[in-house]
Amino acid sequence: MAVEMEVADGQCRLRPFSCELGLLSRPDGSAAFLQGDTSVLAGLYGPAEAKISKELPDRAALEVLLRPKVGLPGVLERSREQLLRQTCEAVLLGVLHPRTAISLVLQVLSDAGSLLSCCLNAACMALLDAGLPLAALFCGVTYALQPDGAILLDPTARQEQEARAVLTFAIASSDRKVLMATTKGSCSVEEMQQCLAAAQRAASTIFQFYRDSVRRRYSKN
Amino acid sequence: MAAMAMERGTAAEALVGQVVLPGDLLLLPAHYDEDAEGERLRLSAGTAPQGRLLCGPGLRRSGAGLLVTKCGLLRHRPGGGGAYWVDSQQKRYVPVKGDHVIGIVTAKAGDVFRLDVGGSEPASLSYLAFEGATKRNRPNVQVGDLIYGQFVVANKDMEPEMVCIDSSGKSSGMGIIGQDGFLFKVSLGLIRKLLAPKCEIIQELSQLYPFELVLGMNGRIWVKAKTVQQTLIIVNILEACEYMTAEQRKQALAKLSGN
């Protein structure tokens, strides 16, 4: 179910994407997402029975766990879990499943740059695969601002290191609005807006990729 | 079909049988006719009989049209006001009123049994909800038994409740599933396919040899044939159906009946 894609977006290109849906047998939804050499595996359980302490009376309790490639999750993972959770919560129609728990586990398989956007994409595909009710889709896009001022889409780990600033956005499929934004390094306001506009353009390509991946999965029956 | 076109909305008819994703907006004929009158939507122009359009699983009404909330194939059933729904491949079952499911008894709590049906919380089943059951004449249900029953209460805010009798008090096939046999799980999509009227798979299988089969909407299947070997053959074929085309399945079955 892997789909290869390489798209020109101005001078910026996304690395080849590939995605496999439903590859794990135990979780209710699973997805492996590859962006170049960065890959993340996501497994989703739910809506399942919630622990009394975590149960919410009006909506589903979403829990996101991010497991690094080596070692135990630390403060960075915790803060990314928060970003991912609140991004998923914004599109998930949790009110349709009150008093239940949904847990999303993301395992980093390899980090070769743009890890957070790959995590976002894997999370969205896992939500899709599990068939949970969503109001919209979201995708992750990372941009690196190079010292010479050029912007680079979907940077590799090396390009991220050399960059002056790295910006990651989560773009919603409805009206291309910004669901999540986080930056590393400093940039001017114009540069940020330039990256955001470019991210909104790149999102169309990624959503089309989502559609193709799902279509392939459903073409089997 | 470009992604951008999807956001503005596409005519629902054009997408029937195709993959839709959450966030897609489906326009109904009544809208481009500028003829919507509240909930009543006209599906064909002119004086065709009007009915209420049914908005099935995976779709929500949103102002002008229908908003997709689940990914899957868009389906349509004409007649009456018509019905649209999304056929998605889910694994997790969410109880729906009227569904027939297979539950496993996990506890006896006073007058009710607790059943695991694969949903987010256990379903309850009263001991009186069996054919011929009275306060004196309790059904013999043990923890671990399999029960085939129907949901009478299933909504997001309440504990689901099952019964093993229909509205006239008859069992009509529901109740405790007998000893032996084999229980296994498949995806919810496959169950729906198997339960469709005139399902080819079941018809083809029934020509092999006689067997008993119970299909629960919660993705559970119970099979029993004359021997364990025969039971397992059926299990394997049904499990493989998920990944086989009709052609491949016919070949596999031909091989089996040849032996």
Next chain:
Amino acid sequence: MAAAFKTVEPLEYYRRFLKENCRPDGRELGEFRTTTVNIGSITTADGSALVKLGNTTVICGVKAELAPPAVDSANKGYIVPNVELPSLCAERFRSGPPGEEAQAASQFIADVIENSQMIVKEDLCIANGKLAWVLYCDIICLDYDGNLLDASVFALLAALKNVQLPLVTINEETGLSEVNLKQKNPLIIRKHPVATSFAIFDDTLLIVDPTAEEEDLATGTVTIVTDEEGRLCSVHKPGGSPLTGAKLQDCITRAITRHKEVKKLIDKVIKSITPK
């Protein structure tokens, strides 16, 4: 009557106020709560500050220690920020290991320090490969009434401005370090990052400096950190309601004005405590 309405329908209660462009506490949508800062509140720390944003109270203490620098960055010192949300500051925090919110806040503060380059780590090095300063910046929330990040960043900045490091020299003959406590130098602060947080109401309305109550009812938050040149040190939007680029621009514009207010306040306070 109003109290009952507020308890039963808190969201509707807020909407009625927001429709009139004001908030239940009398503020306008773009108005901050009264900000007060007290520098040098902890005499035993090398630098400290207490910041109050309305009821939100945050204290930051900086402790400087000496340590050999890491092998791979021999000319750099360390800055170790930590945000604590003790069970004292609000009901929902439990004692024990730091929760998700505290950890996320710690990471945010670390990111702000790194992104803004407010302190260049090379400045903390005393002798290349041998000795460097470690600055432990402990930020403790004493009273949690929303907008923790703004108060924390402000407290950190004020505390770092207050840091006086003794002169340390390395005796060439013995190789030991000598600390001259009589001669103290302030830390070089290169940039002054200031955070401005917004809460998003009903997917459209932006209100600045949300209280805890407003944060609970809001559908999302955004935090913008700018420096004195108007550059963005951080745009932090952890999920929540989607925003357009134009709305984000509004936030940035407000953040730049806020920076000026805070800078003025901090300069005034510093001036008042320096002996003439």
